[in-house]
Amino acid sequence: MASLQLDGLVFGHRGQALTRPVTVEARSGEFWAVLGENGSGKSTLMATLAGLVPPLAGQVAVDGVNLRRMPRKVLARRLGLLLQHQDVAFPYSVRETVSAGRYAHRPPWRPLRREDHAAVERALEETGLLELAELRADQVSGGEQRRVAIATLLAQEPGALLLDEPVNHLDVRHEVALMDRFRDYADDGRLIMVSLHDVNLASQYADRLLMLYADGTWEAGNTAELLTEDRLEHLYGVPLKEVGSDETPFWVPLGHRKRSR
Ligand SMILES: Nc1ncnc2c1ncn2[C@@H]1O[C@H](COP(=O)(O)OP(=O)(O)OP(=O)(O)O)[C@@H](O)[C@H]1O
Structure with missing residues (x-):
């Protein structure tokens, strides 16, 4: 289990800030969705939270x-990151690739122990990869490779999972299965932070939102309070209309034709 503290965090590249300072605490057991248009900084934020990109100001604490x-x-046991583009580069089997997720739990160059094997098999099962486990990971389909990367992160068993657009390239069945699984992880006390383009997935699964606006401002808070038509139009630059019921709201973007009627 892990919590993350962003304290006056400014993230960006080559000295160029993508947001104003962000101060947020994401606690163990919470499911966060990070929303923002292309280029707003979702991936940069994830990489900064994982220590791959240095903050321009402020700090991240785990x-x-x-x-x-x-x-x-130590960090790898607390926190794991699924990158937006995570290529399978080596000709290992799916099972061997997923086994790499156990590196943080065992001494170097030692064989997997019983608990390592159990974690790998669990991760393969949860991502629907058991039947593909002996195939070469670099030769399975794009969506299957995405699931291999997710399984590797699940095998790592970190207290907090940072997932950058985890369900892109997945069919609806696997999308729902994995989002359900991430929700279970949060309910079991892990911290889940997912960057998403799908407002409806955020609305269904996340209890907390971090919204990154193109002008560098940001807002964080409860999903139900932050998901409003005004905020979503500010976020994406197009109107989104709320439909469905109060318990299950859905958001539909209004294209140019609908808007001008
Ligand atoms: N390594 C880098 N060096 C310089 N600029 C970068 C680098 N990586 C990303 N950027 C720039 O930083 C900005 C934010 O990129 P980022 O990938 O974080 O956005 P995003 O919100 O994840 O976008 P998308 O929704 O398209 O995935 C973009 O303008 C991008 O071009």
Whole structure:
């Protein structure tokens, strides 16, 4: 289990900030969705939270400890990141690739222990990959490779999972199965933070939202309070209309033709 503290965090590249300073606490057991248009900084935020991109200002702490002072292996047990584009580069089997997720839990160059095998098999099962486990990971389909990357992260068993557009390329069945699984992880006390383009997935699964606006401002809070037509239009630059019921709201973008009627 892990919590993340963003304290005056400014993230960006080559000295160019993508947002004003962000101060947010994401606690263990919460399911966060990060929303924003293309280029608003969702991936950069995820990479900064995982320590792959240095903050331009402020800091990120994991369970109160500054990320930069935490040894990588310790950090990998607390926090795991699924990148937006995570290529399978080596000709290993699906099972061998997923096994790499166990590196943070065992001494180097030692064989997998019983609990490592169990975590790998669980991750394969949860991502629907058991039947593909002996195939070469670099030769399975695009959506299957995405599930291999997710399974590798699940095998890592971090306290907080940062997932950058995890369900892109997945069919609806696997999308729902994995979002349900992430929700279960949050209910079991892990922290889940997912960047999404699908407002309806955010609305269904996330209890908390971080909205990154193109002008560098941001808002964080409860999903039900933040998902309003005004905010979504500010976020995406097009109107989205709320339909459905109060318990299950859905958001439909209004294209040019509908708007001009
Ligand atoms: N390594 C880099 N060096 C310089 N600029 C970068 C780098 N990576 C991303 N950027 C720029 O930073 C901005 C934010 O990119 P980022 O990938 O974080 O956005 P995003 O919200 O994840 O976008 P998308 O929805 O398209 O995935 C973009 O303008 C992008 O071009």
